[in-house]
Amino acid sequence: TGVIRTALHNMDREAREHYSVVIQAKDMAGQVGGLSGSTTVNITLTDVNDNPPRFPQKHYQLYVPESAQVGSAVGKIKANDADTGSNADMKYTIINGDGSGVFSISTDKETREGILSLKKPLDYEKKKSYTLNIEGANTHVDFRFSHLGPFKDVTMLKVIVGDVDEPPLFTMPSYVMEVYENAKIGTPVGTVTAHDPDAANSLVRYFIDHNTEEDRYFTIDASTGTIKTAKIFDREETPWYNITVAASEIDNPGLVSHVPVGVRILDVNDNPPELARDYDVVVCENTKPGQVIQTITATDKDNSANGARFHFSLDEGLSLNPNFTLRNNEDNTASILTRRRRYSRTTQDIYYLPVLISDGGVPPLSSSSTLTIRVCACERDGQVRTCHAEAFLSSAGLSTGALIAILLCIVILLAIVVLFITLRRSKKEPLIISEEDVRENVVTYDDEGGGEEDTEAFDITALRNPSAAEELKYRRDVRPEVKPLSRHHPSSSLDSIDVQEFIKQRLAEADLDPSVPPYDSLQTYAYEGHRSEAGSISSLDSATTHSDQDYTYLGDWGPEFKKLAELYGEIEPERTT
Numbered sequence: 337t338g339v340i341r342t343a344l345h346n347m348d349r350e351a352r353e354h355y356s357v358v359i360q361a362k363d364m365a366g367q368v369g370g371l372s373g374s375t376t377v378n379i380t381l382t383d384v385n386d387n388p389p390r391f392p393q394k395h396y397q398l399y400v401p402e403s404a405q406v407g408s409a410v411g412k413i414k415a416n417d418a419d420t421g422s423n424a425d426m427k428y429t430i431i432n433g434d435g436s437g438v439f440s441i442s443t444d445k446e447t448r449e450g451i452l453s454l455k456k457p458l459d460y461e462k463k464k465s466y467t468l469n470i471e472g473a474n475t476h477v478d479f480r481f482s483h484l485g486p487f488k489d490v491t492m493l494k495v496i497v498g499d500v501d502e503p504p505l506f507t508m509p510s511y512v513m514e515v516y517e518n519a520k521i522g523t524p525v526g527t528v529t530a531h532d533p534d535a536a537n538s539l540v541r542y543f544i545d546h547n548t549e550e551d552r553y554f555t556i557d558a559s560t561g562t563i564k565t566a567k568i569f570d571r572e573e574t575p576w577y578n579i580t581v582a583a584s585e586i587d588n589p590g591l592v593s594h595v596p597v598g599v600r601i602l603d604v605n606d607n608p609p610e611l612a613r614d615y616d617v618v619v620c621e622n623t624k625p626g627q628v629i630q631t632i633t634a635t636d637k638d639n640s641a642n643g644a645r646f647h648f649s650l651d652e653g654l655s656l657n658p659n660f661t662l663r664n665n666e667d668n669t670a671s672i673l674t675r676r677r678r679y680s681r682t683t684q685d686i687y688y689l690p691v692l693i694s695d696g697g698v699p700p701l702s703s704s705s706t707l708t709i710r711v712c713a714c715e716r717d718g719q720v721r722t723c724h725a726e727a728f729l730s731s732a733g734l735s736t737g738a739l740i741a742i743l744l745c746i747v748i749l750l751a752i753v754v755l756f757i758t759l760r761r762s763k764k765e766p767l768i769i770s771e772e773d774v775r776e777n778v779v780t781y782d783d784e785g786g787g788e789e790d791t792e793a794f795d796i797t798a799l800r801n802p803s804a805a806e807e808l809k810y811r812r813d814v815r816p817e818v819k820p821l822s823r824h825h826p827s828s829s830l831d832s833i834d835v836q837e838f839i840k841q842r843l844a845e846a847d848l849d850p851s852v853p854p855y856d857s858l859q860t861y862a863y864e865g866h867r868s869e870a871g872s873i874s875s876l877d878s879a880t881t882h883s884d885q886d887y888t889y890l891g892d893w894g895p896e897f898k899k900l901a902e903l904y905g906e907i908e909p910e911r912t913t
Contacts, residue, residue, distance in 0.1 A: 347381060349384075350387060354380050360374075385419050386478070387423075389416075389473065390415060390416055391489050394456045397589065399495075401458075403500040407453060410454050414448065423474070425476060426475060429471050429473075432469045433492075439454060460500070468492070470490070470492075473487060474487040502533050503591035504533075507529045513593065516604055517604050520568070525564060526562075526563055538587045540583050542558050545594065547593065571602070578596065579597050581595050587732060609702070610703055616708075616710075618711075619674060619709055619711055620714070621679050621681065623676060624677060627674050628672065629672050634802060645696030648693055651690045660709065679711045686710055692704050749776050890904070895906045
């Protein structure tokens with residue numbers, strides 16, 4: 337069948353991995369004259385985990401500065417394994433040594449290296465070196481080859497800590513200080529302390545980071561680190577302050593460390609107690625003596641140590657109140673009680689009761705408040721029915737709703753009147769009368785006449801003098817198509833013609849004239865007739881002649897006729913200055 341078998345014992349892949357074998361096949365059982373053929377077979381040895389890991393050195397040394405950050409990788413280490421694939425996988429551990437609590441090691445699966453990391457911060461001044469025993473072991477062990485020895489190896493690693501110039505180190509990670517409110521400026525609050533952790537032990541300078549407004553309430557001594565007040569504090573306004581103090585080496589100011597400092601403001605009894613709220617105290621008219629009408633309490637801005645205990649009393653400087661009294665309940669409350677049987681709103685509707693309140697602080701403080709007590713009418717169960725102000729409205733027969741309704745009606749009426757007046761003022765007559773109006777339309781124009789041009793366009797001689805009317809044979813404003821009828825009137829008749837006859841004659845001529853336009857025209861005649869034989873009665877004509885009439889009596893008629901008396905009489909006008 338041509339089975340290929342190994343000819344050597346314990347073949348080692350790490351020594352030789354590939355083999356080439358030439359195979360020849362002959363027929364006729366290999367006799368002479370038979371035919372043969374050959375081929376080459378390539379054989380590759382597969383790997384087994386028969387080689388344990390080995391560190392190249394038994395001792396290693398690593399330098400790590402003390403400024404290394406916690407969690408950072410500070411070094412690498414690797415054990416060699418002649419196997420491949422999963423047979424070469426291994427795990428690194430720290431089995432003992434004084435640095436097992438400071439360092440940790442992990443395995444990089446790709447490079448099969450051990451990564452050494454820092455678990456805790458280093459301090460050169462405390463410990464300058466560490467010793468670590470590191471073990472590297474295979475993760476996949478073939479028990480067929482366990483006789484070849486343990487599949488792990490151990491080496492020793494010495495870590496040397498390097499000295500680095502470090503910033504100052506505070507003695508505490510944080511500070512809490514206290515100071516009383518109202519303390520004077522410059523009062524010491526507390527002291528912070530920092531030192532140089534290096535062997536040089538350089539001097540330290542202190543300062544406050546003024547990043548917030550709270551940092552400006554304090555100052556610090558640069559040499560001693562003593563914090564002092566820079567302003568006067570009020571605990572009721574701000575009970576706590578947070579500041580940040582920094583420290584740096586004088587030789588190396590760039591190395592700075594910070595520490596938080598909290599300052600608690602202690603309370604001083606500087607606020608007197610006062611009533612917790614404004615009380616609306618009501619006493620019924622039918623109240624009995626000794627009845628509690630109100631329970632009051634007080635408040636204090638100071639804390640419980642300086643104001644939690646209140647004492648209530650009436651002002652001893654005043655005479656005994658015959659109407660009300662006060663009872664201290666010894667639980668930071670007080671009760672107001674009546675002293676007589678009945679109260680009347682008509683007699684007195686408001687009472688004032690001064691109350692003195694003191695606290696239990698050191699030193700004790702007190703304040704006086706005045707309670708206003710109103711007298712009201714109440715039901716039998718004590719429920720308030722009405723007080724003085726509402727009773728006044730009821731006596732007038734009007735409720736609050738009725739007054740509101742009356743005021744609303746008045747406002748509506750005023751609005752209607754104002755609207756009516758506005759509409760009347762805004763109403764205007766139309767500029768154009770409707771065409772349906774049968775009345776005669778008279779349109780007035782403000783255009784002035786043309787003066788002499790109008791006079792030349794029409795010959796108005798005939799209108800002014802009837803004698804010249806005979807010369808006007810036809811109208812001058814219309815070109816006649818038919819020769820007008822000739823009209824001959826003896827001149828002698830014109831001098832004696834009557835006005836009525838004259839107008840009738842002109843009307844007849846207009847009606848019979850064929851040259852007139854087909855619309856009505858207005859002809860105006862200014863002839864007034866012949867002069868009357870009688871003289872003129874106008875007073876104006878007598879202005880130039882002497883008159884025997886005496887007009888002095890016009891001056892007696894009053895100042896209205898004074899000007900008329902000056903025009904017709906001989907009275908000289910009076911000049912007034």
